[in-house]
Amino acid sequence: MKLSSIALLSIAAISFNTQADLLGDIQEKGVLTIGTTGDYKPFSYYDDTQYSGYDIDVAKHFAEQLGVEVRFVQTTWKNLVGDLKQGKYDIAMGGITRRMSRQLAAEQSQGYMTFGKVFLVANGKQDQYDTLKEVNVPSVKVGVNIGGTNEKFAEQFLTKATIVKYENNLDVPKAVSAGTVDVMVTETPEALFYQATDKTLQAVREENPFTKSQFGYLMPVGEERLLNTVNFIMDEMKLKGVDKELMKKNSLL
Known part of the structure; x- marks a missing residue:
């Protein structure tokens, strides 16, 4: 029994130590992939040539802070979470509402803008x-x-x-x-x-919306190191006023 217990613990330890680390993979590949719909101005817009918008600029800032390149992958609202689960991209961005169903299906960053x-x-x-x-x-x-x-x-x-x-x-x-x-x-x-x-x-009703929510970013379940890093960068953006600069650039202020 003791040998079996030790063997099981050893297997669990090996499994834990070899768990995927998406942030490490991003740094190793040198590329951060961002899933976005490209149809939600002024956060994410694709004109058949390039992407633009507030969250596109934030994604570029994330990549710059991580020292990697950024690559955008087009998705749809219907497939937003499904494509994330399938590993088609590392982070979903582009005016995504934080809500409980998404929290249960993915990791959600802190909120960055209140709206209704x-x-x-x-x-x-x-x-x-x-x-x-x-x-x-x-x-x-x-x-x-x-x-x-x-x-x-x-x-x-x-x-x-x-x-x-x-x-x-x-x-x-x-x-x-x-x-x-x-x-x-x-x-x-x-x-x-x-x-x-x-x-x-x-x-x-822009001054008296029907609901109140916040926007956030989605990452795969269990990727806490990537989630913590994204939240850290977002905190630094607020501290240094980078978020306000990008909001002004994209007509959000």
């Missing part, structure tokens, strides 16, 4: 669609991106409205502007971005 769910509508119609009751009727078409928290919000609170789902989040504000849908479910930063850059669109 709001509506985006055609300019001049903000008073027509400024409550859930006004929007939650069959005659109102509500646009959401598939697989994100906007879809979940609509399915929970707008059960009577006509929900129109889009694979690409960038298509939803275009649909509002064209009159294809009446309302887009979105978050404060995105709504304010479109309001500032497109005169045909108007943010609704």
